[in-house]
Amino acid sequence: MNISGNTVFIPGSTSGIGLALALELQARGNTVIVGGRRTDLLKEIAAEHPGIDTVTIDTADPASIASAAREVLARHPDLNVLVTMAGIMRVEDWHQPETFLGSAEAVVNTNVLGPIRLIAAFIEHLRAQPDATIMTVSSGLAFAPLKVTPSYNASKAAIHMLSESIRLQLADTTVKVVELEPPAVRTSLLPGQENSEFAVPLDEFVAEVVGLLEAQPEAKEIQVERVKFLRYGEARGDYDQVVETLNAADPHGK
Template sequence: MKTTGNTILITGGTSGIGRALAEALHDRTNTVIVTGRRQALLDEITAARPRMVGLPLDLDDPASLARLVALVSERFPTLNVLVANAGISRTEDMTAPGWDGTNAEAIVATNILGVLHVTAAFLPLLKQRKNATIMATSSALAFVPRADFPTYCASKAFLHSWLTSLRHQLRTIPIEVLELSPPYVQTELTGAQQASDPRAMALNEYVVQVMDLLDRGDHFRGELLLERDKPRRWAERDGSFDSVFAALNPG
């Protein structure tokens, strides 16, 4: 993926990694469209960067996605990069009385079905472009899970497998398929405390490293993975899965 001269749409672009990535790409002279559910945040982002475009999108509403596709096709027909970043994370205690899978269903709807639906919706437009890219946000937890976030980790493992197949199927079109696999980063994904957790990687530092990987084309098998996360990525292969899992899940 080239990092300049693109027209880029980023879902979940109003906060966290999505917003930071949108701002970094915007500063590289790309046309960047961010989407999200909260109009106030879209207004805030576009006020700070007037050339950035904010458009509403509720991935739980098929009509909302259809409106977005129609609008983008009309106003931004040169769209060549889709970043499917929207995602949610919640803890789940499956031993608790009354556990019913409600949170799991919400995570699957956003993290899995949301990515599938937005990709399907924009794929016809991307097929018409040269230098097209689809990037989806997975997680380093796709490879060794945190047991207190079971469905979140499983949703990212699903994306890793699905993106591998998508990459293979699109190899002759061609559309580049990239997987962004962040570590624990200072965002509000799991709540306000994560944004200031000293154990988490600073958001700006993470995005700087991602942009460096993109600049250098350093994404083996399409995976944008920091050096610090490679032991977790290859834990199963290297025979260290049990020790890495135990470190993530004490007790």
């Protein structure tokens, strides 16, 4: 993925990693469209950051995705980058189904079906561009589980394999598939995570991501240093130790 000169749509970017990445990409000379559910936040972003466009979208709602896609493409017919950022993370206790089933269904709907529907809504347009990118967003937890977030872990593992698979299918097109694999980052994804010493500071994470995109424009996976501990535990042969360390160190892993 080229680091500048793109038109980028990032659904799920009214806060956290999504917003920080949107602002950094705009600073690097890209046209950026921020998508989210909360119109009040979208208005604030548009007012505080001139040049950023905003679109209301709920990636858990197929009709909302279809409507937003029409709006984005009407205003930005040169769109060539889609970042499937939107996601949720829920703590679950799987001892009793009444305590986790609704949460698990919501996580899968947002984190797995959301990206699938987004890609379906934009793929024909992206294929028509001379150079296009789909950036999926998995997690270090796709490769080593945090025990209190089973559905989230599974959803991100699904995104990893989805990315691997569609990259193969789209190899005969102009569309590249890049997988962003964050570690824990200081955002509000879980309560208290924004202050966690275990998590990477947001600015530090996004700066490293953009640096990797610039240095490795042909990269298939974007991995900051802190995620490699989780990503390669099985390959190194210390997977059990990685899982033990992850669940001992993270405040939500008790």
